[in-house]
Amino acid sequence: MNENLSDRESRIAWRLTQLVILAFLAIFLFSITDNDSDEISIELPNAALEDETELTNNLPIATDEMKLTTSSTIQNKQASRSFTFIATGELLIHEFVADAADSYGSIGFDFSPMFKRVAPIISGADLAICHLETPLSTDNSVLEYYPTFQVPYELADAIKFAGYEGCSIASNHLLDNGIKGLEATIGHLESSGIKANGGSTKSGNTMPSLFNPGGISVAHFSYTDLMNCDVDGSCGGAILPIDPPWLVNHLEVKKIINDAETAVRDGAEFVIVSLHWGKAYSSEISASQEEVINKLLSSDSVDLIVGHGAHVIQPVLRISNKYAVAGIGNFLSNQPGDERRLCSQCPESTQDGMITWFNISEFPDGNISVTDAGYVPTWVDRSTYEIVPIGVSEPDNVEPADIRRSENRTSGVIGEDLRRLVFRN
Numbered sequence: 228m229n230e231n232l233s234d235r236e237s238r239i240a241w242r243l244t245q246l247v248i249l250a251f252l253a254i255f256l257f258s259i260t261d262n263d264s265d266e267i268s269i270e271l272p273n274a275a276l277e278d279e280t281e282l283t284n285n286l287p288i289a290t291d292e293m294k295l296t297t298s299s300t301i302q303n304k305q306a307s308r309s310f311t312f313i314a315t316g317e318l319l320i321h322e323f324v325a326d327a328a329d330s331y332g333s334i335g336f337d338f339s340p341m342f343k344r345v346a347p348i349i350s351g352a353d354l355a356i357c358h359l360e361t362p363l364s365t366d367n368s369v370l371e372y373y374p375t376f377q378v379p380y381e382l383a384d385a386i387k388f389a390g391y392e393g394c395s396i397a398s399n400h401l402l403d404n405g406i407k408g409l410e411a412t413i414g415h416l417e418s419s420g421i422k423a424n425g426g427s428t429k430s431g432n433t434m435p436s437l438f439n440p441g442g443i444s445v446a447h448f449s450y451t452d453l454m455n456c457d458v459d460g461s462c463g464g465a466i467l468p469i470d471p472p473w474l475v476n477h478l479e480v481k482k483i484i485n486d487a488e489t490a491v492r493d494g495a496e497f498v499i500v501s502l503h504w505g506k507a508y509s510s511e512i513s514a515s516q517e518e519v520i521n522k523l524l525s526s527d528s529v530d531l532i533v534g535h536g537a538h539v540i541q542p543v544l545r546i547s548n549k550y551a552v553a554g555i556g557n558f559l560s561n562q563p564g565d566e567r568r569l570c571s572q573c574p575e576s577t578q579d580g581m582i583t584w585f586n587i588s589e590f591p592d593g594n595i596s597v598t599d600a601g602y603v604p605t606w607v608d609r610s611t612y613e614i615v616p617i618g619v620s621e622p623d624n625v626e627p628a629d630i631r632r633s634e635n636r637t638s639g640v641i642g643e644d645l646r647r648l649v650f651r652n
Contacts, residue, residue, distance in 0.1 A: 318558055342559075345616050361403075446497070497595050516541075545644040585597050602646075
């Protein structure tokens with residue numbers, strides 16, 4: 228009788244122990260899956276950080292083993308599909324930028340070292356789109372940097388290295404080298420695995436670049452409201468729309484909405500529109516820009532606007548749960564100029580840019596929209612032409628005061644609708 232009681236007590240004690248273990252595991256799993264945070268974390272499988280404080284100066288060079296993960300404070304936990312999206316500013320390749328790439332390359336030009344500090348952030352997004360303002364050379368036999376551009380084609384490989392899937396190419400410089408230059412730009416990008424949008428050498432209607440991050444069908448369009456050169460090679464100002472119109476996507480509100488509506492009818496679930504526009508070197512959004520933004524975002528078919536062209540940061544507007552970044556600034560350039568090519572009209576802010584980040588999610592009702600938005604300010608170190616993600620990976624050889632001034636210039640312009648992203652290990 229005593230033995231049976233002892234066995235029974237042992238079984239009961241074991242059951243209670245199992246329940247305690249299960250309860251502990253449940254609490255632990257809940258704590259790691261329900262961890263709402265304002266942070267973006269970087270997983271470094273083979274890199275041990277010295278402490279658990281905010282990453283500032285010790286972000287390593289991007290490797291295949293580095294992975295960026297995110298968590299959103301306002302992401303709907305019931306969302307069945309979602310993706311993260313990154314857009315960056317203008318790639319404007321001047322002489323000194325190309326010279327630095329030439330010095331980095333053992334054979335030909337190598338722009339990838341300029342992206343090494345930002346590549347972990349860009350490649351960590353499910354979808355990343357750049358803005359290429361300068362056309363690529365066919366074979367580098369002819370290179371030009373101003374007033375018309377024809378830059379080393381190896382830039383396409385660096386764009387791929389950085390982690391981009393697509394690029395907007397509609398800009399005032401798109402036809403600097405005529406149809407041949409347009410063909411070369413699209414061809415080199417596509418050879419590197421980058422989808423280009425903004426112009427085409429094939430007749431027909433404006434077609435989007437299509438992506439499928441997170442199982443969501445995304446359409447990307449790119450348009451410009453200014454053109455320097457015409458098809459016949461004459462430069463100094465060309466009238467839009469270009470004839471034939473498919474060569475360059477013209478920024479015209481009705482056309483953009485029609486293009487977006489067609490994309491939605493064809494299955495697109497989220498439409499991103501890149502616009503090359505704005506008054507050069509002005510950090511203020513114009514009344515005409517604001518009018519275009521309001522008209523486009525009032526359409527059910529346009530979900531997000533990304534702007535370029537002013538070479539400086541411009542404000543971010545939020546209308547309901549839709550965003551318009553009027554101007555992302557320069558991402559890589561030699562502005563505000565040097566002894567070889569001074570730019571007297573270029574303010575210090577032409578050295579500033581940002582990485583804009585969005586989390587897009589599907590809700591139970593089927594609606595897909597932005598659920599979180601943030602940014603990382605950037606600054607070009609013109610001693611190396613590295614793009615510096617401020618607060619994430621800052622070089623030791625740069626005066627901290629220069630970076631802080633850039634950081635303050637950017638935060639003072641964009642407004643409060645994009646939150647500053649914080650990185651931790």
